[in-house]
Amino acid sequence: MEVLGIDIGFGFTKATDGEETLIFKSLFGDATDLQFWVDFGENSLSNYFNVTIDGKSYFIGDLAEQQSNVISFTLDQEKLISEFVKVLTLTVAGVFLKEDSAINVPINIVSGLPIGYFKHNHKRFNEILTGHHKISYIQPDGSKIVKEIYINKVRMLPQPLGTILNLLMDDRGKIVNKELAKQKVGVVDIGFRTTDFTIMDRLRYIDRSSRTMDTGISKAFSVISNKLREKCGVSVELYRLYKAAELGTIKMKGHGLNFSKIRDQVYAQLAGTIANDIDRVWAGDWDIDTIILTGGGCMELAKYLQPLISGSVIPTDLTVDARLNNVQGYLKYGRYIWGESGQEPPQPQPPKEVDQIEDRLEEPLEEPLEESISEALEAIDEPIEDIDDFVEDEFD
Numbered sequence: 001m002e003v004l005g006i007d008i009g010f011g012f013t014k015a016t017d018g019e020e021t022l023i024f025k026s027l028f029g030d031a032t033d034l035q036f037w038v039d040f041g042e043n044s045l046s047n048y049f050n051v052t053i054d055g056k057s058y059f060i061g062d063l064a065e066q067q068s069n070v071i072s073f074t075l076d077q078e079k080l081i082s083e084f085v086k087v088l089t090l091t092v093a094g095v096f097l098k099e100d101s102a103i104n105v106p107i108n109i110v111s112g113l114p115i116g117y118f119k120h121n122h123k124r125f126n127e128i129l130t131g132h133h134k135i136s137y138i139q140p141d142g143s144k145i146v147k148e149i150y151i152n153k154v155r156m157l158p159q160p161l162g163t164i165l166n167l168l169m170d171d172r173g174k175i176v177n178k179e180l181a182k183q184k185v186g187v188v189d190i191g192f193r194t195t196d197f198t199i200m201d202r203l204r205y206i207d208r209s210s211r212t213m214d215t216g217i218s219k220a221f222s223v224i225s226n227k228l229r230e231k232c233g234v235s236v237e238l239y240r241l242y243k244a245a246e247l248g249t250i251k252m253k254g255h256g257l258n259f260s261k262i263r264d265q266v267y268a269q270l271a272g273t274i275a276n277d278i279d280r281v282w283a284g285d286w287d288i289d290t291i292i293l294t295g296g297g298c299m300e301l302a303k304y305l306q307p308l309i310s311g312s313v314i315p316t317d318l319t320v321d322a323r324l325n326n327v328q329g330y331l332k333y334g335r336y337i338w339g340e341s342g343q344e345p346p347q348p349q350p351p352k353e354v355d356q357i358e359d360r361l362e363e364p365l366e367e368p369l370e371e372s373i374s375e376a377l378e379a380i381d382e383p384i385e386d387i388d389d390f391v392e393d394e395f396d
C-alpha cells in the first residue's frame with residue numbers, strides 16, 4: 001500500500017511519497033508525434049510526461065508547454081476538477097508506483113481543495129479517482145511503460161490545513177509540535193489563483209474564520225500581461241510569466257523589457273488587499289497566537305505583506321519552497337490516518353483524560369483532529385469572494 005500526497009493547484013501540481021517530490025506546471029496538451037528528441041538538460045527524464053489515459057494521449061507540464069500545439073491551462077475550478085484532476089493525478093500516481101512492485105499495489109491519496117469549493121466538490125475526487133486505471137508512459141526513446149493503478153482511497157482536506165499539519169506532524173504522521181497544537185493558528189495560503197484563510201484553534205478547524213479569495217498571484221500576472229500587451233502587442237499567457245516575474249525582465253522579439261517597477265507596485269497592491277482581507281475575515285480573531293504565510297505566492301509577497309500584518313507572523317523562510325508545504329502536510333495526514341504503510345491502524349486505547357490535550361498528543365491515532373476536520377468540513381459552504389475591482393488603472 002502506498003500513501004501519496006497530491007496537490008493539484010491552478011499553477012502547479014505537487015506530489016510526494018515522502019521520498020521523492022514532483023512539481024510541474026498544471027498544464028496538459030496534445031501529444032504530438034515528435035520527429036526528433038534531444039535534450040541536454042539535467043532533469044529531462046523526470047519531466048518527460050507523454051502519457052495515454054483512457055485512449056487519449058497527452059503531454060503534461062513542461063513537455064506540453066514546449067511541444068504541444070494546443071495547451072490546456074485553467075483558472076476555473078470546475079474545469080480544473082472535470083478536465084485536469086484525473087489526468088494530472090494519474091500521471092503522478094503512476095510515476096510513484098514502484099516499477100518492481102506487483103501490479104495493482106493499492107494507493108491511498110490525500111489531496112485538497114480551496115475552502116470555498118470544498119463542500120460541493122470533495123466527493124467528486126473520490127468518484128473521479130478511486131478504482132482501477134491504466135496509464136502508459138512513452139519514454140523519449142519511444143519505448144512504452146504501462147502501469148496499472150489501483151486507487152483505494154482518497155481523502156480530501158481544505159488546502160491550507162496541509163501547511164498546519166506539516167508543521168504539527170513528523171514524517172510518520174505523529175503530532176510532535178505540541179506548542180503549535182496548543183495554539184490558535186491562522187494560515188494565509190497564497191496560491192496562483194486563490195488565497196485561502198483558515199484558523200485552527202487547539203487542533204480544531206474554525207469554519208467561521210476560513211475563506212477563499214480570488215487574490216492569488218495570477219491577479220498580479222494579469223496586470224503585468226496587460227501592460228506587456230499594451231507596450232509590445234504580444235499577449236503573454238499567464239503560465240509563461242513565472243520566471244520573468246521573478247527576474248522582473250522579459251525578452252520579446254529580441255528586446256529586453258524591464259518591468260520590475262510595475263511588478264513591485266502590483267505585488268505591493270496585492271499584498272495590501274490580502275492584508276485588508278485578513279483584518280476583515282479575522283476581525284473577531286484578535287487572539288490568534290501565530291500567523292503562518294504559505295503557498296508559493298507568499299515567497300513573492302512576504303516582504304510587502306509581513307509589515308502590514310499586526311500579530312506574530314512566522315517569517316517566511318525563502319530557502320524552503322513554500323509551494324510544497326500543503327502537499328507535505330497531506331502526506332503526513334495520510335500517514336496519520338492510515339499508518340506509514342497505508343494500512344488501517346489498530347483502534348487506539350482512549351486516553352484517560354480526554355480533555356488533556358497532552359494526552360491526546362501521545363496518541364497519534366486517536367482522532368480529535370480527524371473528528372474536528374470532518375465535522376467542520378460538513379459545515380463549509382462559503383461562496384468565493386471576487387475582487388474584480390481590484391485592479392485599478394494605476395499604471396497609466
Ligand SMILES: Nc1ncnc2c1ncn2[C@@H]1O[C@H](COP(=O)(O)OP(=O)(O)OP(=O)(O)O)[C@@H](O)[C@H]1O
Pocket residue numbers: 008009010011012013190191192193194195216217218242243295296297299300322323
Ligand atoms: N521556483 C518557482 N517557480 C515558479 N513559481 C514560484 C517559484 N517559487 C515561488 N513561486 C510562486 O509560487 C506561486 C504558485 O504557488 P502555488 O504552487 O502554491 O500555487 P497553486 O497551489 O498552484 O495555486 P492555487 O492554490 O491557487 O491553486 C507562483 O505564482 C509564484 O509566484
Ligand SMILES: [Mg+2]
Pocket residue numbers: 009010159190191192295
Ligand atoms: Mg495551492
